[in-house]
Amino acid sequence: MPDSLRLPRPGRVLRRAALAVSLLLSGVLTAGQVIAPAVASAATVSTSITVDGSRSGRVFDGxxxxxxxxxxxxxxxxxxxxxxxxxxxxxxxxxxxxxxxxxxxxxxxxxxxxxxxxxxxxxxxxxxxxxxxxxxxxxxxxxxxxxxxxxxxxxxxxxxxxxxxxxxxxxxxxxxxxxxxxxxxxxxxxxxxxxxxxxxxxxxxxxxxxxxxxxxxxxxxxxxxxxxxxxxxxxxxxxxxxxxxxxxxxxxxxxxxxxxxxxxxxxxxxxxxxxxxxxxxxxxxxxxxxxxxxxxxxxxxxxxxxxxxxxxxxxxxxxxxxxxxxxxxxxxxxxxxxxxxxxxxxxxxxxxxxxxxxxxxxxxxxxxxxxxxxxxxxxxxxxxxxxxxxxxxxxxxxxxxxxxxxxxxxxxxxxxxxxxxxxxxxxxxxxxxxxxxxxxxxxxxxxxxxxxxxxxxxxxxxxxxxxxxxxxTTTGQGKGTATAPAPAPLNLPYADGFDTPAASTSPKYFSDMNGAFQTVGCGGGRTGSCLRQMAPAAPIHWTDEANKAPYTIVGDSTWVDYTAAADTLFEQPGAAEVLGRVNQQGRNDNGLNAYHLRLSDTGTWSILKSDLNWNFTTLASGTVPAPGLNSWHHLALTMQGPTLTAAIDGTTVGTVTDYSFTSGMAGLALTGYQTQQFDNLALTPGTGSGTSFTGQVPSGVTGKCLDDSGNSAADGSKVIIWTCDPTDPAQTWTWNNGQLQHNGKCLDVIGAATASGTLVDQWTCNGGGNQQWTVQSDGTLKGVQSGLCLDDPAASTTDGTQLIIWTCTGAANQRWTLP
CATH class of the missing domain: 3.20.20.80 (Glycosidases)
Structure with a gap:
């Protein structure tokens, strides 16, 4: 019999049923995406409403x-x-x-x-x-x-x-x-x-x-x-x-x-x-x-x-x-x-x-x-x-x-x-x-x-x-019947030479965060179309972020190991950047978790990381011959595990180790409102990209494993800890492009909430940031949307304890071993 059809052992079913009853009676079983229909008692409130067309009120504006x-x-x-x-x-x-x-x-x-x-x-x-x-x-x-x-x-x-x-x-x-x-x-x-x-x-x-x-x-x-x-x-x-x-x-x-x-x-x-x-x-x-x-x-x-x-x-x-x-x-x-x-x-x-x-x-x-x-x-x-x-x-x-x-x-x-x-x-x-x-x-x-x-x-x-x-009394109402296909990752390699017209003046899938990036005819003697930042001066801003420099992002937040590369041309003095592992952005752009490879027209380069408060940390830096203005140069940032490697015009200029960000999108950026250009974006997978596995996920709490309550395929099934049992299908998980999946459903933060203590369950995979996780160097699993880690509350050893997200500490109750 296939594992997907195998029933849990009877003793386990009874233990879990007893646990569910206990939680229900204690009032714990109240949170979750599946809410039982309310059971109404006999009507206790009666309201009389006279709908009189001769009476008046304000005109409805929609x-x-x-x-x-x-x-x-x-x-x-x-x-x-x-x-x-x-x-x-x-x-x-x-x-x-x-x-x-x-x-x-x-x-x-x-x-x-x-x-x-x-x-x-x-x-x-x-x-x-x-x-x-x-x-x-x-x-x-x-x-x-x-x-x-x-x-x-x-x-x-x-x-x-x-x-x-x-x-x-x-x-x-x-x-x-x-x-x-x-x-x-x-x-x-x-x-x-x-x-x-x-x-x-x-x-x-x-x-x-x-x-x-x-x-x-x-x-x-x-x-x-x-x-x-x-x-x-x-x-x-x-x-x-x-x-x-x-x-x-x-x-x-x-x-x-x-x-x-x-x-x-x-x-x-x-x-x-x-x-x-x-x-x-x-x-x-x-x-x-x-x-x-x-x-x-x-x-x-x-x-x-x-x-x-x-x-x-x-x-x-x-x-x-x-x-x-x-x-x-x-x-x-x-x-x-x-x-x-x-x-x-x-x-x-x-x-x-x-x-x-x-x-x-x-x-x-x-x-x-x-x-x-x-x-x-x-x-x-x-x-x-x-x-x-x-x-x-x-x-x-x-x-x-x-x-x-x-x-x-x-x-x-x-x-x-x-x-x-x-x-x-x-x-x-x-x-x-x-x-x-x-x-x-x-x-x-x-x-x-x-x-x-x-x-x-x-x-x-x-x-x-x-x-x-x-x-x-009106008629003509209806409910659309169109349905959407299942979510799927944007696979690497991915490239855009900006020559193929997109549906708007922005390239396909690019989303500007500041400034205005538009496809135009290339400068520097190059034919075809390139991506140019069009705002020549700082605008009247609405948000209050510390770093208001132009940048645009593209891709899939589950990308892990890859090279982000592009050509750049300086129309004006300044610096251009290729971004990698772009993950959480602060509210109103008040920060960004990302790596930056920066090159200036004077030849200074650096690998930097930014955080959710727009603090920049220089991880490596140096100089190359000055690119000057109106000539094309190639930037490439390779992210393989914790190793970050910078290459300029095909020559490696620096390597550094950093464990801060393990996955994220790509992007292009400037350090000010200059009209620089980009061309030939190329995102190529590293040796670890796209890897997947199927198996148990042991907790750092000895003897406990990640478990789906009742081995269910239903939306809202609780994700819990349970004593590790290699024969139990409820503990079989698949890691795929930053998602942990069981019975075709994804490990999910309920309600896409970002508060510490929010419960997790399993839910139909929809590509949301609340279903995407990055593996940290200390073994923790950090939520892409929340920035918080998958957590066994209070390091509980009680079978059936529902997991939550919590501020990352690196403690044993937040560590998970992926095969």
Missing amino acids: VGAASGGGGNSRLLIDYPEPQRSQLLDYLFKPGYGASLQSLKIEIGGDTNSTDGAEPSYQHTKGTVDCNQGYEWWLAEQAKLRNPNIKLYGLAWGAPGWIGVNDPANPSPGQPYFWSQDMIDYLVGWFGCAAQHHLPIDYIGGWNEREYNATWYKDFKAALVASGHGGTKVVAADSYDWNLASDMAADPQLNAAIDVVGMHYPCGYLGAMSTCNSTPAAQALGKPIWASESGSQDYDTGAQAVARAINRDYIDGKMTSYMNWPVIAALYQNLFFSTDGLSMATQPWSGSYSLGRTTWVTAHTTQFTQPGWQYLDQASGYLGGNRADGSYVSLRSPNTSDYSTVIETVDATAAQSATFTVAGGLSTGQVHVWATNLNSTNPADYFVHTQDLTPVRGSYTLTLQPGYVYTVS
Whole structure:
């Protein structure tokens, strides 16, 4: 009988069953990705809801999401077909998935704006290129699927020429955002929108940088004068409602601002259970929005998003919810790598994953449209109690249709809601859709559960805890059926000569972290296309990292032993770098674990390592004949185990031993904002690359082995320690490209969390950084995403102890022997 079909020994099954019962009774068995469906008792709360079409409320402005701030959509454009179109359909196609009603796009500024940098359409004053980046492409795709989608532009940074000579500049000679240059820059951006046949419905100022009242007045006047007076100005896209009070006191400022937008009115990275605005904001008589919210995991953040979409209006009369970001299409070494409505991190394999947040969003967007009206008398809290859940009702402006969206995220028991329909609204059949947020089975998301026919205008619905429901007279809803292929590594060797056109002006799979790397004609007498850093001066930055130098990354974080090589040309004095074993990046680019081979135009070279605080350590250094300007030179950094070897123009110049980083991606970098060039990127495997094994993984705790509880193939099965038994299939693991796999599932940090103490289990392999591990020189296994080590808590010797991640110490309970 094959091992995969062999059953565990009966005694072991009983021991594990007893352990499970013990843990359940003790309350330990509560964490994990698989949550049992709630068992509801008889309804204890009853709510009467009168949906009266003659009553009033504010006008609904839609639910949307942001592409920008920054780089979170970067990998989407490089996805192959049909997966790319499937993802776009799940985001924008009506009656299919999230069915987004608005899209905020970043107005690129050549600077990091959270998890990457987006290019400016005007790196130098007067030189316009309306095809930079991928935001125009994304907006076109959104409009193609939903012609009614609203578009909203916002800047996080700006190129370095902005405001340098502005007389109001408090730092003369330095870039200055609140300038006439910036107004002209934004008005010019409308010209690019016109080239792409994209109407811009809303425009903002500077993301999360408060506001300048005089600038907004001048900006509004410039929009009107240039023929864009129909575009509404949103401000201040910041963290408070202070602008609303100032608008009330300043009629000119009030006239300049059409929509008051606040970020995270429900709180940041929390439950988003209370979502207040201010009386001053509500008294303006203008739309008030949660113009950025979310920042939640694409799957586990669904509960918070469900609360916020409803409670923004109930608590604060906000009429639009804008999720940040639209999609997690970015590398998994970045800080916000799983935030969005879906996750798409492997364009080379086409693999992607839809989150519950997609379906929570659909419960509003597939049953309403901007222009519908909230019904205040039919919106509130179930039983008058926040803990039981919330509901909002909206009616169509031109028909008798209505929809009510209900969430019972925090409820602990079944409830009932009795609806009475009045005021000219349809008393015909209503359709009930439901999502079970306590389930990990996608079949339980966005399900058409039943149709109800009101009796004398009334009907009653039973509400289970942990659900989102929509009750609607509308039809046309649907749930897409496209499925993604399995994840797979990006195999070495990998090369890019930059001559093959990519889907955007960036090379395929390259993601800029600062600066703007674009394929252009080569310099130095070389034919063909090369990669050039296009920003000639430091931009107006949004993030506050200590090292703001341009760099771009590419590849697979599971690469271990390989050579990263490229040609470089110095257009200006400065230094260029090849990066290797690029793994975790600090939040907002505030550090990077990586090795650097650096060469300057004067001939100095060095091997360096950087850390998550941008501390640089020189591991080796020296000099070679000065490369000078406008000639090509070859850099190669070989990483074989702990040995790092630097070669320049084919000659080895230095070797050093360092144990800090054992795997990671590749990259190209500069030390300042020069317009240097690169060509012929080549990533070739070393002798240890791609090795795999199958067998036991003994712990440093004597006699204990890595074990899958019950030898299960189910998602959420606990990963534990157990007495080593070479005949037990539950202890057979396969190491493959930085992943530990059992029964086809991957060793996984639950919820992609990064906190010490987070439990690990096994889960369907998805390429996430929470499923990737690097072998350290001391035998520890460090998580690529968290930077923490696989840990047997308190060095327990109790069979069945579930493993966690913890700060790396190198102690025995964190050491694992890989065959």
